[in-house]
Amino acid sequence: MSGNKFSKLLKPDTRIYLWIITILVVFVAMYNLVIGIIGVLILIYLQFYNWRSSKHRNKRWQKYIENLSSDIDSAARYAILNLPMPLTLIDFDGKITWYNSKFSESIDSKDILGQNISKVVPHFEIEKAINGEELINIKVREKHYDVLSNVVKIQDNGDERYIMMLYWIDVTDYFKLKNMYRDEKSIVTLLQVDNFDEVIAETKEERRPFLKSEINAKINIWASRMNGLIKRYQEDKYIVLFENKFLDNLEAKRFSILDDIREINSDNNNPVTLSIGVGVQGKNFSKLEEYAYSALELALGRGGDQAVVRKKGNFEFYGGKTKAVEKRNRVKARIIAHALRPLIDESKKVIIMGHSFPDMDCFGAAIGVHRAIINRGKEAYIVLNNVTEPIKNIYEVFKEKGEYKFITSEEAIEIANETATDTMLVVVDTHRPSFTECPELLDSVVRVALIDHHRMGTEFIENPSLRYLEPYASSTCELVTEILQYMGSKTNLDKIESEALLAGITVDTKNFTFQTGVRTFEAAALLRRFGADTTAVKQLFQDDLKTFIAKSNIVSNAKIVYNDMAISVYDQDIENAQLIGAQGADDLLNIRGISSSFVIGKNLDGTIFISGRSLGDINVQIILEKLGGGGHMTVAGAQFRDIEIFEVRDKLVEAIDEYIKEGESK
Known part of the structure; x- marks a missing residue:
């Protein structure tokens, strides 16, 4: 630092010399007044000369700076006017205030001053440009551009205003190369x-x-x-x-x-x-x-x-708008049964799990698999968190016997953690992990077997040890009944177990009306031979007066769309709303001229549901898949949260419109 100060002192400065001369003149005047006066006159001249020289030098420097600024402005103007890319100046309203020749050439128009940029270049997003975002792939005639924006402040007679400079970078070659690579x-x-x-x-x-x-x-x-x-x-x-x-x-x-x-x-x-x-x-x-x-x-x-x-x-x-074709032989059922036997024999305990809020098909299939496991001499457990209305009557029958171990999700995880390598899990009537009673259980066991009859969706249990998924089947109970025939030399099936399986088939086929094939009747005949009482099965489905009235209201609220589709919105707080809605959708199909029905209702917990039914001409699964649901061609459903019930109806109508248009475009 001190070295810098010293070097500054050694730099030539006229004022320092004048001060030195002044001091010397004072000393000379003390000894010789005449010479001192002459020195003062010389000093005055030197001061005047220094002032005039400085002034002249400053003028020349100022002129040089002005000329240099003028040269820079000229160069900048020349560069902007002859910029080898399109350039546009716009105000914040989008009005074009200036553009160069390249931009004029790119849009093949010259008289655009004062026009809005969005009219000159369709799909131009002025908001993104104001925020300084890069606009990607703006098409202008046959060329593609990436647009960079820059906000500039301008002083005009003391007033400040802002304009945007838009730089149009031609990426047509890159775009063509990218499309060629993709194609x-x-x-x-x-x-x-x-x-x-x-x-x-x-x-x-x-x-x-x-x-x-x-x-x-x-x-x-x-x-x-x-x-x-x-x-x-x-x-x-x-x-x-x-x-x-x-x-x-x-x-x-x-x-x-x-x-x-x-x-x-x-x-x-x-x-x-x-x-x-x-x-x-x-x-x-x-x-x-x-x-x-x-x-x-x-x-x-x-x-x-x-x-x-x-x-x-x-x-x-x-x-996927046609029915699945029924397989006429049971070869696969026999193969699955023979593959399932060693998996059960290698396990000490087997846990059976269906979907949450189980229906009769889910419960009956679980009971059938439970019998297959017991016949192999292994411990069997059924995960059941909630006893829903559809299974309430039959559940009480099995609970009274005391031979069946119904456990909660927490108990199932505890069992799996104790003997993870020796525990097997059998999932019935669903293939979606999120739909099961306990999704966490899937990660807690080594061996997983899957038995289901639903058409596969995008979410499914990955890499199970055994998978038996046949969408042609009427129900999971039908598949389980066939498996039971080949599980051993002798099939031991109690009367109430056969009734549970028959009840599951009856529910999913709507009393052997829908998705019913030869093998469906053969499975029912087998269960009948094991003692299933059809009268006892029918009594399981009897409704009370309140439920009957609710279903009647659903039918009376129905509106017809597209000539043969019925949509009913039932916005009443009732217990078992989803079950009643499904039954109401079934009842609507009994009306002449209706080929498909949709019932929209609300559970007590606020969940909005759709139950879809069809006689086969309309694929309700495809329609409700558009809304996040799924199921079968003739039976499907969907659920919603945090949405109003009439908004769900609008979404359903849109999905039906889309389905109809897709059918017309084929």
Whole structure:
């Protein structure tokens, strides 16, 4: 620091010299007055000369600065006017106050001064520009731009105002390259003819080669339209590779190959249907194949005759408007039973769990699995947190016997934690973890078996040790009844257990009316042989007067939409509202001219629910899936929280509109 001060003293400064001369003149004047006077005159001249020189020097410096500023302003103006990118000045209202020639060329218009930027460039978001955000991919005619904004303060006669400078960066080449990369990305698609064996078996022998050839030809033609690579690796299974640019068209046509395959004349009662799994946005072919396989599994689990597109974690569904085809043989039931036996034998304890708020099908299936476990000599527990109205009567019968161990979620977790490696979990009548009585229990056990008849949704129990999911079946009780036949050399089934299973089948088929096949009656006949009393089963479903009146009100409140759809909104605080709503939806189908019904109600806890029913022409599952629900083609439901009941009705109407339009676009 002291060195800097010293160096400053050594710098030439006229004032220092003048002060030195002044001091010397004073000393000379003390000894010689004449010489001192001459020195003073010289000093005055030097002062005057220094003042004049400084003034002249300052003028020259000021002129130099002014000339330099003028040069900079000229250069800045020249740079702005000839900037090699479009530039626009706008005020905060969006009015264009200035633009350069490049911007004029980009929009092919010259007379735009004073116009609003949103009119000149459609979809321009002025709010983002004001906030300093970069506007991505603004299309102007055939070019694409990224727009950078900069707010500038201007002084005008003492007044301040602000304008925005918009820099239009041309990214057309990048955009084209990006689209080319996206379009040329590969997609892996797996196709499977759903009921190939059944169709071929029921086709006359001389007609079989022609049927196989027709199926193969339609699939090959479909793949060739996309310039795809197709390989058939089994008689009924194909793999197709094509570019991503064809996917939008496939989705817009809702995978028309599904309709083409269904139109094939097989000369029997079984239509030919196809399931498609599409894997998109995978990092490599291995990941694409994994996505395609999981999508195909989901399509098959939902009953087939549909395409499922998996884009990373998201699933999109197309088709699926026909009923699942019933399998005529019980081979798979026998295989599942033989696979379930060792899993039970390897476990010390087996826990059975259904969905929360269980219905008769869920409870009956749990009782049937309980009997299978007891017959194998193992301890069995049934997780039951709440006894709902549909199972209240039959639950009391089983509780009185004392042979059945009903436990809560907390007790189930405690049992699983004690013997995690030796405990097995059997989930019945649901495949969604969040719908189960205790979702945490799924992570507490090593072995999980799944038995369900619902069409698979996007949420499902992953990697179970055993999965028996058949959407063609009328009920989970039907599947469990078939399994019981093959669990051992002798099936021990009590009368009340057979009645519980028969009650589950009766409820889900609406007294053997809906989704009822040959195997449904065969299962019912087997249960009847074990002593199931149909009169006792009917008594389980008797309503009290209050419930009967509530159902009557639901029917009377119904409004007809689209000529044959009934929607009823029942906004009354009653117990078992969801059960009554479901029964009311069933009753609406008994009215001539109604092919589908939806009942919207509210539980006492504030939950809004929709119960959907159909005679088969309308797929209520697809409609309610749009609202976050699910179920079957003829029976489905959805739930809502923190929303008004009439808002739910509006959402339902929108979902129905969308479903109808999708059907018209096919």
